[in-house]
Amino acid sequence: MxxxxxxxxxxxxxxxxxxxxxxxxxxxxxxxxxxxxxxxxxxxxxxxxxxxxxxxxxxxxxxxxxxxxxxxxxxxxxxxxxxxxxxxxxxxxxxxxxxxxxFEDGIILTSALEQAKSQSEKKSLIRSFGHFLKQLHAISEMDLLNQNVDWLESQLIKAEFYVKHGQTEGSSQLLENLKANKPLPVEQTVIHGDCTTDNVLVINGEACLFIDVAGMTIGDPRYDESLAIRSFVNDEEYKKAFYEGYKRYKVSKKEFHYFDEGLYEFF
The missing domain is CATH 3.30.200.20 (Phosphorylase Kinase; domain 1)
Incomplete structure (x- = not known):
């Protein structure tokens, strides 16, 4: 101390x-x-x-x-x-x-999953995470956060700035690929903007508070969803638990690749 x-x-x-x-x-x-x-x-x-x-x-x-x-x-x-x-x-x-x-009580979801004593407890935490994110994405409009810009386009512009100034691990080649292969648009919602298991607090076994909200805005919910499942994307049981809570939309492999393994590389 x-x-x-x-x-x-x-x-x-x-x-x-x-x-x-x-x-x-x-x-x-x-x-x-x-x-x-x-x-x-x-x-x-x-x-x-x-x-x-x-x-x-x-x-x-x-x-x-x-x-x-x-x-x-x-x-x-x-x-x-x-x-x-x-x-x-x-x-x-x-x-x-x-x-x-x-100061908010609780621990980040990443730590809660590491400390979980059983698969059942882990799946319960992940299901709660999915439900919590679903509630956020249910907010389709919020004037407080609406920047009246195309979210994906603005992210690509930021990514280009980071590439030019050497502030990212993402490459110019990857960026050009992202620009040329944008996914079809979906309805925009409130998004967290960096929705990994590190940025959600858990209290009494339930995901209940978002932290690190610099990217929270109106944007593409598939970005949040892709980052949310990134740590267990290859575990079918955990993914199933997440979607039992999320129950909104399931990103395709192509969409996951674009957002998590593509766009997120710049941020």
Whole structure:
């Protein structure tokens, strides 16, 4: 555990800490969490008012993603349809960005599956995941998230930018292939935008909250679906359990290949 004072000098200018304490009260303790993604560092903050999460990014690409996540959470503060952390503030420094949000109990679905004691428990978790995602995709319109752009086209433009600036593992050849072989369009819905098992929280055996929502927008639900099943796509029992919960649409092998093994390579 790093002390509050060590982290104060490591992450922020003095006035930014004052801004944070002005929102959530005097910080008593601050812990770096063990589960970290490759794009950010995450700390749990404890004050007399409660527990909060501070998410920090330090590279240009990832600070932009964190800013996008902050904007999404801020928009969603006023609604109850989508379960996400509560937004409290966003702070930008010259070389870093920091998002303050509510700390939510639970563990990520990836960890829940690893800790499951039986195949039956794993299938129950996956079925719950499918049902939770189905509820999200049932929202066909939400003005808060509608950017009035062609989602797939905008993703391909971002991918091209990342290729030109060396910010992705995806190749220019793959990108040209994706541009030339777009799938037929489907009805757009609210999507998570990075719906892997790492980005869903589980409480009491049920998937119940989305995290890492920088890509949440109106878009193609097949992208979410493909990322959701990517870790068990070759396990027929687990896929069956997912679709027992999802019950909406089943991506074809071609669609899965396009979204998970194609488009996702750039993000």
């Amino acid at each position: 790093k002390s509050y004072y060590e982290l104060k000098h490591l992450l922020f200018k003095r006035e930014q800490w004052k801004n944070i304490e002005g929102i959530i009260g005097k910080i008593d303790k601050l812990y770096m969490l063990a589960e970290q993604g490759c794009t950010s560092e995450v700390h749990k903050i404890i004050t007399r008012k409660g527990c909060y999460l501070l998410k920090s990014s330090f590279e240009e690409k990832y600070t932009e993603w964190l800013k996008a996540e902050a904007q999404v959470l801020k928009k969603l503060n006023s609604q109850r349809q989508i379960a996400v952390p509560k937004y409290y503030g966003f702070f930008e420094e010259k070389l870093s960005s920091h998002l303050l949000m509510s």
